[in-house]
Amino acid sequence: MNLKPFKPIIDLLSFAYCNILFKITYRNNSPLPKYPLKFDTSRNFKIVQFADIQDGPNTDPRTLELMNRILDKEKPNLVVLTGDNIDGKCKTAEDVKKAITNISKPMESRNIPWAVVFGNHDDEHFMMSKEQMMNFYMTFNYNVSQIGFKTENRVGNYNLLIHGSSSQAPKFNVYFIDSGKYSILGVYDYITKPQICWYKTIANNLKKQYKKTIPAIMFFHIPLQEFYTAYKTGYIDGLRLESESTSSINTGLFDAIVNTGDVKGIFVGHDHSNTYTAALNNITLGYAGNVGYATYGNPKLQKGARIFEINEANPSTINTRMIFSGDVGLN
Template sequence: MNTELKFNSNGTFKILQFTDIHYSNDNELDHGTTKLMEQILKAEKPDFIMITGDTVYGPDNISLLSKALLPVTDAGVPWSFTFGNHDTEEGAGYDKLFDAFTRLSNCAAFNADDSISGMGNHYLEVKDWEDNTKWLLFGIDSGAYNQLPQVEGYDYVKDSQIHWYKKVVQEFEKKADNFSALVFMHIALPEYNEVWDTRICYGDKREEVCAPKINSGFFTAMLETGHTKAVFVGHDHINDYIGDLYGILLGYGRATGYNTYGQEGYLRGARIIVLNENNTESFQTYIRLEDGIVLQEQMIHQPEKQR
């Protein structure tokens, strides 16, 4: 069921992105992640929470899920998620884990089309108080690992998903006068390399962009279809940069979980996105860190190559 999301009385809608929580065995590291999530939620008081993959990891994924997401369910606001590559690597598979996710309180995720690749592809509408759709929030399953035997590495968004995404946007063109969209997924698109190499970006790139080796054309579809203003991903734990490529912002969240790899001095946190009902062309975004610091402006990165 498509949960209805509304702008606040002040005309804003705040999204908090957690990513790579990696709740694995209910140990002290996991408990530290829980405390961090509670701290950030208390400080930010979001209207909506989006989790972009790798929420749980290991053979006990399904039994640990409610503990991993206790701060989210306790927050009392709608939330959604996308799968990462590790969520079902061990333990319960996609069907059972998806069912466990969606049974938790206030979960807005659903499987919009059983006929397309992946699990949990969906969209949510953010409406103003006159019931006009202003923003679409897409959750896309970016898969796990490439199933083509001749290709190694990570999976890619499939043709059926791209067709579905375009169809949804085109349907809203017929019934919404002025709307934009954000896309949330786990694995970065190949274009994340291009934006870092050829455009001014803001933030850190401390590891390789672990994008799929196959470019299936999802970014091109977003350009051709219009309306999508940004893509937000996780997956690469010590990257948090954001940059504009041909009018679409390509951004990372900030890795949240302690029970996984990171880098000394690189603090955990979350990304926040603030929408305004009177402006569907842009939005505000910033990062909140574990020490309470808010990064309203990230370090500038000059392109390494000519366009």
């Protein structure tokens, strides 16, 4: 069926949903983060992204060693786990808690704030729901994740503001989204319309409150279809050793981001053998490779993580690079 003739009607309904129904029903009851996140005294804010640890209760010690060494070398201000943090190797709720506790240690033992989103494998054990797991993550001292906006089966749609080194004003914003699991419309899920409305509402509220656009970065697990477009049409930096396992349908998050203008980079996991970044509409789309030794990878590619460095003087520019096991003396 050709939906094109109905596009104006669909757009109008979607506009009305976001601007009327969603606004009336949405309540932001997110707590303040346990730790005020701020640019450091040298006006920098560094993030490490660990993608797809994807392991059970007996976490591969090589994964933890790599995480430890990367954190010692980089000393980030925030760590983000972009989903498939654990997997179906957990057979009981105790296993789930053990798997999460294992992966918490590199950050907890170094007093580094860390935040998570869910991927398609995180609740495949069926022993704990995503909400139960998020509540467990949040019990760790340095975990700054939030349940955030809940819609259908999506848990952990939230944002964290990064404040200035010497002021309370937010200078940068980090969005986290639950990109779902599997879809009957293809293999992988898509970010839903209510989640896009949530994003637009947060961005608009911030703009109203602070009277300017606060530059942002966004993390989730499953790449948008625009990753493939960016790879095909844009400059690419890094490796593409597998094709993009994107969302099965395009629900318009990227267009909403372009129209809103705050998000400068979208970073995902999911495709373990991709480390590339590519640009589309002045937005950087990128992967973080894979940090988990217990899961698949391309033998040509070392395990690793992605580093982001943002400077308070110019927070719209996100400097990013990969770090690999060889850079920290591991295989």
